[in-house]
Amino acid sequence: MKIMVAIKRVVDYAVKIRIKSDKTGVETANVKMSMNPFCEIALEVALRMKESGVASEVIAVSMGPSQCVDTLRTGLAMGADRAIHVDAPSTLYPLTVAKLLKALVQVEKPGLLILGKQAIDDDCNQTGQMVAGLLNWPQGTFASKVVVDKEKKAATVDREVDGGLETLCLDLPAVITTDLRLNQPRYATLPNIMKAKSKPIKKMSLAELNVDLRSDLEVVQVTAPPVRKAGVILSSVDELVDKLKNEAHVI
Amino acid sequence: MENHKAAAAAVAYRLLNQTKHKSNKILHQRRLIPNSTQLNPSSSTSGFTQHYTSVPLNQFVASYRWDLRKSSLIRTSIHHRKFGSLASTIVQRNPNFSTINHDDLIYFDKILGAKKVIQDPEELQTANTDWMHKYKGSSKLMLQPENTTELSQILEYCNSRRLAVVPQGGNTGLVGGSVPVFDEIIINTRRMNSVISFDQVSGVLVCEAGCILENLISFLDKKGFIMPLDLGAKGSCQIGGNISTNAGGLRLVRYGSLHGTVLGLEVVLANGSVIDMLGTLRKDNTGYDLKHLFIGSEGSLGIITKVSILTPPKLSSVNIAFLACEDYISCQKLLFQAKRRLGEILSAFEFLDSQAMNLVLHHLDGVRNPLPSSIYNFYVLIETTGSNESNDKATLEAFLLHAMENGLVSDGALAQDFSQASSFWHIREGIPEALQKAGAVYKYDLSLPVEKMYDLVEEMRTRLGAAANVVGYGHLGDSNLHLNVSARQYDDAILAQIEPFVYEWTSRHRGSISAEHGLGLMKAEKIYYSKSSETVQLMASVKKLLDPNGILNPYKVIPSSLVS
Numbered sequence: 001m002k003i004m005v006a007i008k009r010v011v012d013y014a015v016k017i018r019i020k021s022d023k024t025g026v027e028t029a030n031v032k033m034s035m036n037p038f039c040e041i042a043l044e045v046a047l048r049m050k051e052s053g054v055a056s057e058v059i060a061v062s063m064g065p066s067q068c069v070d071t072l073r074t075g076l077a078m079g080a081d082r083a084i085h086v087d088a089p090s091t092l093y094p095l096t097v098a099k100l101l102k103a104l105v106q107v108e109k110p111g112l113l114i115l116g117k118q119a120i121d122d123d124c125n126q127t128g129q130m131v132a133g134l135l136n137w138p139q140g141t142f143a144s145k146v147v148v149d150k151e152k153k154a155a156t157v158d159r160e161v162d163g164g165l166e167t168l169c170l171d172l173p174a175v176i177t178t179d180l181r182l183n184q185p186r187y188a189t190l191p192n193i194m195k196a197k198s199k200p201i202k203k204m205s206l207a208e209l210n211v212d213l214r215s216d217l218e219v220v221q222v223t224a225p226p227v228r229k230a231g232v233i234l235s236s237v238d239e240l241v242d243k244l245k246n247e248a249h250v251i
Numbered sequence: 252m253e254n255h256k257a258a259a260a261a262v263a264y265r266l267l268n269q270t271k272h273k274s275n276k277i278l279h280q281r282r283l284i285p286n287s288t289q290l291n292p293s294s295s296t297s298g299f300t301q302h303y304t305s306v307p308l309n310q311f312v313a314s315y316r317w318d319l320r321k322s323s324l325i326r327t328s329i330h331h332r333k334f335g336s337l338a339s340t341i342v343q344r345n346p347n348f349s350t351i352n353h354d355d356l357i358y359f360d361k362i363l364g365a366k367k368v369i370q371d372p373e374e375l376q377t378a379n380t381d382w383m384h385k386y387k388g389s390s391k392l393m394l395q396p397e398n399t400t401e402l403s404q405i406l407e408y409c410n411s412r413r414l415a416v417v418p419q420g421g422n423t424g425l426v427g428g429s430v431p432v433f434d435e436i437i438i439n440t441r442r443m444n445s446v447i448s449f450d451q452v453s454g455v456l457v458c459e460a461g462c463i464l465e466n467l468i469s470f471l472d473k474k475g476f477i478m479p480l481d482l483g484a485k486g487s488c489q490i491g492g493n494i495s496t497n498a499g500g501l502r503l504v505r506y507g508s509l510h511g512t513v514l515g516l517e518v519v520l521a522n523g524s525v526i527d528m529l530g531t532l533r534k535d536n537t538g539y540d541l542k543h544l545f546i547g548s549e550g551s552l553g554i555i556t557k558v559s560i561l562t563p564p565k566l567s568s569v570n571i572a573f574l575a576c577e578d579y580i581s582c583q584k585l586l587f588q589a590k591r592r593l594g595e596i597l598s599a600f601e602f603l604d605s606q607a608m609n610l611v612l613h614h615l616d617g618v619r620n621p622l623p624s625s626i627y628n629f630y631v632l633i634e635t636t637g638s639n640e641s642n643d644k645a646t647l648e649a650f651l652l653h654a655m656e657n658g659l660v661s662d663g664a665l666a667q668d669f670s671q672a673s674s675f676w677h678i679r680e681g682i683p684e685a686l687q688k689a690g691a692v693y694k695y696d697l698s699l700p701v702e703k704m705y706d707l708v709e710e711m712r713t714r715l716g717a718a719a720n721v722v723g724y725g726h727l728g729d730s731n732l733h734l735n736v737s738a739r740q741y742d743d744a745i746l747a748q749i750e751p752f753v754y755e756w757t758s759r760h761r762g763s764i765s766a767e768h769g770l771g772l773m774k775a776e777k778i779y780y781s782k783s784s785e786t787v788q789l790m791a792s793v794k795k796l797l798d799p800n801g802i803l804n805p806y807k808v809i810p811s812s813l814v815s
Contacts, residue, residue: 014670
């Protein structure tokens with residue numbers, strides 16, 4: 001069974017982001033970029049499935065400008081067998097990504113499509129759900145545990161929901177999006193990094209996949225949240241009561 | 252045996268006949284002498300003979316004087332060591348120093364105001380004890396001046412009254428240099444913590460000595476610069492203390508020592524005079540460059556109040572690799588290759604042995620072995636910092652490929668993002684913490700020729716056998732070994748096996764007995780292992796010139812016999 005893992009190149013989560021002066025977006029020039037942490041977790045679960053014999057091949061896919069290849073190389077260094085890079089402009093919204101993934105799935109025909117639950121740059125949490133809808137596949141989102149039964153062609157997924165954990169059983173092929181507690185991604189070790197240099201990265205264009213890039217969304221403005229005002233140290237309870245009454249109007 | 256008895260008698264005689272306190276309040280003095288003392292005479296390779304006295308753990312030497320006014324005994328010359336590492340001459344309180352009286356307190360109150368004069372026992376308890384809980388003084392007063400003028404007035408007064416002082420910053424030193432030995436007044440710089448100016452173009456930062464290093468790092472981060480030094484204690488240590496001890500840290504191999512990056516200092520001398528050498532010029536060859544005297548003087552020549560330091564720009568591409576080597580020779584060859592193939596982008600080269608790795612994995616939370624397949628003998632951490640991400644990554648990968656092909660490296664992992672990078676650093680920076688948690692630790696910080704460095708660790712292992720766990724790690728890029736001996740509890744038998752063997756071994760190989768930690772109290776009498784007696788005499792002359800009454804951080808850095 002083939003597993004396809006979608007990965008996204010985002011601003012490294014440890015970087016302190018700044019807004020561009022024209023407020024059109026976040027400053028990404030000269031800023032460290034790396035693989036979205038949830039995508040790392042997705043890739044890790046796919047690699048563990050391959051190691052346990054459930055899957056035969058792990059394909060990493062990414063969409064965007066040429067720098068995406070760096071992120072795909074990281075994926076190959078972690079242990080993916082091959083990668084596909086879809087050449088596209090950098091701003092892609094979830095619906096477009098979902099359509100592209102659908103087209104890729106129809107080419108590669110994997111048994112499982114695994115994604116991170118959301119990307120840390122837009123926090124959309126939409127792509128996995130949308131692609132499942134487009135493909136008409138079952139979906140197990142916010143997965144904190146995944147067990148695949150090869151003979152029955154089904155996956156048991158524990159989902160992290162507000163009330164606790166929900167367990168679903170999905171028929172394959174299915175879409176799974178990964179949550180934080182699913183696993184701890186492995187480090188890319190030197191032997192694998194060296195092997196990754198010879199693994200193939202196939203480049204595909206939007207035209208090949210026949211997907212229309214036109215988006216229904218337009219980002220109008222990006223602003224930073226208001227700076228937190230400093231607290232005020234008061235000298236007595238009376239002053240506190242006075243402020244709560246007359247300034248904050250809460251009593 | 253006779254020799255021992257005679258020597259013990261000599262020590263006792265000397266203590267009993269110590270010159271009287273100059274104050275006229277003394278009636279008589281009483282002494283407590285420990286029940287058993289063993290003397291281990293030994294001589295260093297420079298021919299200086301020293302007598303070492305081991306004092307059993309729970310005993311201490313104390314002297315008392317009778318205070319007429321209070322009609323009670325006041326302990327004056329106690330030096331109470333809480334734990335081991337007692338192999339040193341018994342320190343006695345210098346009778347030339349005055350003790351604080353009521354008038355002094357009134358004066359300090361007048362100059363500083365009640366908020367900055369601390370006599371609260373709990374706060375003093377913390378200020379009197381060092382980070383390792385190994386040294387504890389008995390100061391009754393801490394002053395926290397807010398600016399240079401206040402500090403100058405305090406010092407002028409203390410000098411006129413012959414009151415000894417201890418300059419204190421973040422109190423993270425590892426050789427007992429930042430805490431009082433007896434009742435010296437603690438002068439803490441934490442209130443002098445503002446950034447004065449920052450030049451965006453040249454990267455010159457001017458700030459007060461009490462600024463915490465991590466705060467400076469965050470401040471500079473927003474401007475696109477970094478501090479030229481980085482160490483595990485950054486959350487608490489202050490820049491004044493870093494400079495007073497010429498701190499090295501993790502990035503010395505790339506940015507050099509503070510002697511190179513500090514452009515200027517403002518210093519207050521013992522008599523209160525303010526010496527303004529706070530230049531911000533990169534090049535200034537006008538006269539003797541006196542600031543270098545104060546860098547690394549551990550507060551014994553003057554107290555640093557302001558600092559002007561050159562900060563490097565923050566480069567975007569940081570890569571870090573965690574590598575495993577089979578033997579120490581491979582580590583050395585790796586260093587050689589790294590300097591050549593990584594060249595200007597190399598920013599850190601650290602090593603640790605398998606004992607250090609096991610300790611960290613065992614005692615620290617949230618630490619994962621990056622190479623879990625097996626435990627290797629040595630681990631090397633290499634960091635590169637450059638301006639071009641793809642170039643640097645390619646260079647690093649080419650270097651690592653070369654290293655693997657030539658058998659220098661058995662395995663390794665390359666960090667893919669910041670969180671993986673910080674988890675690699677956490678392993679290396681967490682070793683001191685893991686050692687503290689493991690029980691008692693004897694710490695040594697030595698500069699040795701790279702080829703010989705690990706030989707010392709192995710010899711110590713043979714000497715101590717099963718009695719202790721000998722751990723070696725350090726800044727391989729700077730030839731700096733941190734040798735730590737970890738035992739379940741402090742034990743004089745273990746100490747006797749370590750000292751003076753370690754110092755003599757280092758001296759024989761012309762190394763330094765204190766690469767970056769300084770001498771402080773711990774190694775105050777050991778300077779001859781690394782410096783000639785003529786050099787030390789010259790140091791004593793400088794000390795006498797700048798601090799004739801010897802009030803600044805007494806009993807530390809250079810042997811007291813030369814100073815009194």
